[in-house]
Amino acid sequence: DTAVSQTPKYLVTQMGNDKSIKCEQNLGHDTMYWYKQDSKKFLKIMFSYNNKELIINETVPNRFSPKSPDKAHLNLHINSLELGDSAVYFCASSPRDRSTGELFFGEGSRLTVL
Amino acid sequence: DQQVKQNSPSLSVQEGRISILNCDYTNSMFDYFLWYKKYPAEGPTFLISISSIKDKNEDGRFTVFLNKSAKHLSLHIVPSQPGDSAVYFCAASARAFGNEKLTFGTGTRLTIIP
Numbered sequence: 001d002t003a004v005s006q007t008p009k010y011l012v013t014q015m016g017n018d019k020s021i022k023c024e025q026n027l028g029h030d031t032m033y034w035y036k037q038d039s040k041k042f043l044k045i046m047f048s049y050n051n052k053e054l055i056i057n058e059t060v061p062n063r064f065s066p067k068s069p070d071k072a073h074l075n076l077h078i079n080s081l082e083l084g085d086s087a088v089y090f091c092a093s094s095p096r097d098r099s100t101g102e103l104f105f106g107e108g109s110r111l112t113v114l
Numbered sequence: 115d116q117q118v119k120q121n122s123p124s125l126s127v128q129e130g131r132i133s134i135l136n137c138d139y140t141n142s143m144f145d146y147f148l149w150y151k152k153y154p155a156e157g158p159t160f161l162i163s164i165s166s167i168k169d170k171n172e173d174g175r176f177t178v179f180l181n182k183s184a185k186h187l188s189l190h191i192v193p194s195q196p197g198d199s200a201v202y203f204c205a206a207s208a209r210a211f212g213n214e215k216l217t218f219g220t221g222t223r224l225t226i227i228p
Contacts, residue, residue, distance in 0.1 A: 004157070042116075043158070043203065043218040056215055090157055101146050101207060103216065105157030 003027050004106040006091050012112045013081060020077045021109045023091030031055075032074035033103065034066060035090040043090070049074050078111075086113045117141045118206050120219035128227050133191040135222050137204030140185065144206040148216070149178060149189045152201045161202075162189070191224075199226045 004025045013019055025032060033056075034046040047066045048056035054066070063079045078085060088110045092103040119138045127133045137147075145166040150158035164171040164178045164187065171178050177190045191198055204219040 041220045043221075045215050048215070092157070101148055101163055101209070101216070102160040103158075105150075105159070107155065107157050 004091055004093055004104050006089075006106040006109045008109060009107060010110050010112075012114065014114055015081055015083060017081050018077070018079045019081060019111070020075055021089055021091075021111070022073070022075045023106060024073050025091075025093040025104070026072065027093055027095070027104060028072075029093035029095050029104070030071055031094045032068065032071070033092040033094075034074065034076050035092060035105075037088045037090065037108070039087070047074075047076075081111075081113045083113050086111055116220075117144075118204055118217050118219040120202075120204055120222050122222050123220070124223040124225070126225045126227055127194050129196060130193045133189075133194045133198065133224055133226070135189040135191075135202050135204075135224065137187045137189075137219055138185060139187075139206050141206070141208065141217070142185070143208040144217075146207045146209045147178070147180060147187050148205045148207075149176075150203040150205060150218075151198075152203060152221070158203055194224075194226045196226050196228055199224060 006023050031050045033048045037043045046060050049068045051071045052068045065077045068074045088108045090108045091106040094103050117140050148163040149161040151161045152158040162173050162176045164180050180187045201221040201223045203221045205216040
């Protein structure tokens with residue numbers, strides 16, 4: 001059983017399109033995140049939700065909109081895709097007790113914008 | 115503004131020897147540090163962490179050392195095994211300041227030579 005699962009794993013699309021990446025965790029965690037790893041390999045946080053409530057919103061274009069229908073799901077919708085959006089997007093979750101600071105990551109979704 | 119730096123993009127080590135991966139940080143508010151390991155086509159997985167109140171934390175073959183005055187931490191793997199070949203990310207957060215957002219380095223690709 002995959003703890004944090006993302007779909008799709010690969011996504012190739014044209015500029016200007018709208019796309020979504022879904023994430024689900026079956027660990028019972030309260031907090032979920034979206035991270036972006038760009039071409040320079042930087043892994044940067046985009047959003048964090050705690051029990052469906054947005055708690056971290058980094059400087060991300062408003063074309064990116066996260067949605068958390070329940071605490072086990074955090075989806076990422078991207079409007080009007082641009083070339084610079086090409087990256088690997090990782091979903092992650094963490095328990096309420098964040099004593100170790102550990103995040104549990106999904107396998108990543110590689111988005112390619114042509 | 116790269117607050118966590120891993121200046122060696124790659125490192126090759128003979129099997130059985132010690133692997134030492136380095137990480138430097140610039141933000142003096144960081145007080146919690148983690149190492150993650152990442153295999154190709156997988157998400158990062160937590161390896162070991164250390165709080166700024168300690169200077170060493172050990173878990174089996176993995177030891178993390180923290181030098182706060184130098185703003186430097188290192189991960190020692192001994193003995194190195196072929197399965198340790200992966201990309202290792204250093205990450206930091208400012209937990210005492212209520213900021214649990216992880217800031218990642220760009221990673222070091224470790225190759226263990228049989």
